[in-house]
Amino acid sequence: METPAINEAGGGADLVGRIKAGERQAEVELVERYSRCVKVIIRREVSDTAVADDLYQEIFWTVIEKVRQGSVREPEKLSGFVCGVARTHVMHYFRRAARREISTENEGAVHLPPSAPDQLKELLQKEKADLVWQVLKEMPNERDVQLLIRFYIAEEEKEQICADLGLTSLHFNLVLHRARARYKELYERAMRRSGSRLRRAR
Numbered sequence: 001m002e003t004p005a006i007n008e009a010g011g012g013a014d015l016v017g018r019i020k021a022g023e024r025q026a027e028v029e030l031v032e033r034y035s036r037c038v039k040v041i042i043r044r045e046v047s048d049t050a051v052a053d054d055l056y057q058e059i060f061w062t063v064i065e066k067v068r069q070g071s072v073r074e075p076e077k078l079s080g081f082v083c084g085v086a087r088t089h090v091m092h093y094f095r096r097a098a099r100r101e102i103s104t105e106n107e108g109a110v111h112l113p114p115s116a117p118d119q120l121k122e123l124l125q126k127e128k129a130d131l132v133w134q135v136l137k138e139m140p141n142e143r144d145v146q147l148l149i150r151f152y153i154a155e156e157e158k159e160q161i162c163a164d165l166g167l168t169s170l171h172f173n174l175v176l177h178r179a180r181a182r183y184k185e186l187y188e189r190a191m192r193r194s195g196s197r198l199r200r201a202r
Helices: 011-020 024-045 049-068 075-107 118-138 142-153 158-165 169-201
Strands: none
Touching: 011 024, 011 049, 011 075, 024 049, 024 075, 049 075, 118 142, 118 169, 142 158, 142 169, 158 169
């Protein structure tokens, strides 16, 4: 599904000028004009209605704040700016969700009492970080490793990664999902090995 085209016809620059001048009605018009475009971008990637609604609100809040601050360098291309903000918010949502998932897996690996010395906490956190890199090195598919490192660790833009690896947006989502599944399987296997070594050492 393509993002619906919007004919600016000078309207984008007019809206930007009016919003910067403090006209609230112009902000309402901006939301009305670009609402469908933003919804299409969100629904293309997000199926959860509550999440989609939250993203919709966040996107327009960000757009209006940036317009007020004068961050739109080409007012005549306002539609491209709005769509870019929408795609960035959707991408960051999935990135945050994946990080929470990986963080939860890592936190469940080692249970520390609240009074554990800071040095011990730092040591165990380092061991978990080392385990993550060890798992990445064990992954047989180089493209999987590149995707996980570039998207989640280096925080590169999805569009740039797609261009470098010859992927479409939808193919990127599919490949990334599979890479995360393979990573999770290897990580859980490594944790079981690590737990076995700890039990033998006791």
